[in-house]
Amino acid sequence: MNINSERLWNRIHKLSEIGKDENGGVTRLSFTETERKAKDLVVTFMKDAGLAVREDEIGNLIGRKEGAIFNSQVVMTGSHIDSVISGGNFDGPAGVLSAIEALQTMNEKGIVTESPLEVIVFTDEEGARFSTGMLGSLSAAGKLSKEELYSAKDKNGVTIAEAMKQAGLDPELAPNAKRNPEEIKAYVELHIEQGKVLENADASVGIVTGIVGVDWYRVTLKGEAGHAGTTPMGLRKDPLAAAARIISYGEEMARNEKSAVVTVGQIEVKPGGINIIPGEVAFSFDIRDINKENMNDIFEKLKAYIETTCEERGIELEIEQLHSLDPSPCSERIMKKMEESFTETEVQSIKLISGAGHDAMVMASITDMGMIFIRSKDGISHNPKEWSDQKDLAMGAEVLFTTLVKLAS
Ligand SMILES: [Zn+2]
Numbered sequence: 001m002n003i004n005s006e007r008l009w010n011r012i013h014k015l016s017e018i019g020k021d022e023n024g025g026v027t028r029l030s031f032t033e034t035e036r037k038a039k040d041l042v043v044t045f046m047k048d049a050g051l052a053v054r055e056d057e058i059g060n061l062i063g064r065k066e067g068a069i070f071n072s073q074v075v076m077t078g079s080h081i082d083s084v085i086s087g088g089n090f091d092g093p094a095g096v097l098s099a100i101e102a103l104q105t106m107n108e109k110g111i112v113t114e115s116p117l118e119v120i121v122f123t124d125e126e127g128a129r130f131s132t133g134m135l136g137s138l139s140a141a142g143k144l145s146k147e148e149l150y151s152a153k154d155k156n157g158v159t160i161a162e163a164m165k166q167a168g169l170d171p172e173l174a175p176n177a178k179r180n181p182e183e184i185k186a187y188v189e190l191h192i193e194q195g196k197v198l199e200n201a202d203a204s205v206g207i208v209t210g211i212v213g214v215d216w217y218r219v220t221l222k223g224e225a226g227h228a229g230t231t232p233m234g235l236r237k238d239p240l241a242a243a244a245r246i247i248s249y250g251e252e253m254a255r256n257e258k259s260a261v262v263t264v265g266q267i268e269v270k271p272g273g274i275n276i277i278p279g280e281v282a283f284s285f286d287i288r289d290i291n292k293e294n295m296n297d298i299f300e301k302l303k304a305y306i307e308t309t310c311e312e313r314g315i316e317l318e319i320e321q322l323h324s325l326d327p328s329p330c331s332e333r334i335m336k337k338m339e340e341s342f343t344e345t346e347v348q349s350i351k352l353i354s355g356a357g358h359d360a361m362v363m364a365s366i367t368d369m370g371m372i373f374i375r376s377k378d379g380i381s382h383n384p385k386e387w388s389d390q391k392d393l394a395m396g397a398e399v400l401f402t403t404l405v406k407l408a409s
Pocket of ligand 1: 080093125358
């Protein structure tokens, strides 16, 4: 093995100390002091790896290793270090730290590639603070609207723009984080699988063939608040009872799908009293599939059902799309290099699709993209129990190392 498995494992544990919860997980939200501390630690790892470090206008952290040919396109690799609330220690850091490990190994072995290589740590992949997500990669791809910086708010009413200012960044300059696609040769990301496919196949590492698309919607239902004791059932306009039917319908529908999944993860009830018929309910829908047309079909069916349900109950309705990312196939060229790397490292590989969204899907809109998955214990993620074995992480990093050398040569 070329990479240093112990060093990589130690760095995972060092990073896990920042934003650590009592339950063993981490909470690292974007543009917070905790995130800053985590970035500062990663900067020390990058410098230790011999990389030139800079931070761009949206806060993406970039560590660069120069190539032998002047002006050659750059091969990028990375992930994120922000987390969901009470998230795990591997989602994001596994990719960032494996990428640093791969480049450090090249430097230590005196490997000079034709193309330069960059490790990129994307800002706010999870969207846990502002319900947005992929801020860093969207900026790099030139796809982040400045409006979003001023409209999306966290639960305390702080906009992304305000949070950026507090973190010492100028939101007006955010568009400058855009990268020129012509200067990028490829983007490769290692990530934990966050599912059970590899575990069930008894495989340490897998090649991702594509990433599902993700659509987020917010549904707001306005009825009429009233006294729970004095309002007869027939005279109610209860938006929560309507929401319950809609959520069940979404689940039923998705159960009959081949690969699509539908989830409601947020719900707010106003005014929220035990003896009050709710007046307003807002909830989310998360729709994912590898096929965009199918995602649209699901939404249309859902919308029709929501409209009928609300009409029957005299409830006002608003549906807003919060976020939309198309499914992204991985590059054939990169998958081939990965297969060669698997053969050379004698690691058995399987192919699988990614059910979770990643920065890689945004990068796929501007360059060739590839992903390597490593096995997740029990498929658990976004949870303090999230776990990947040292051996699996090392194998993934080794395949990443070999693939990057091939892509940059
Ligand atoms: Zn992630």
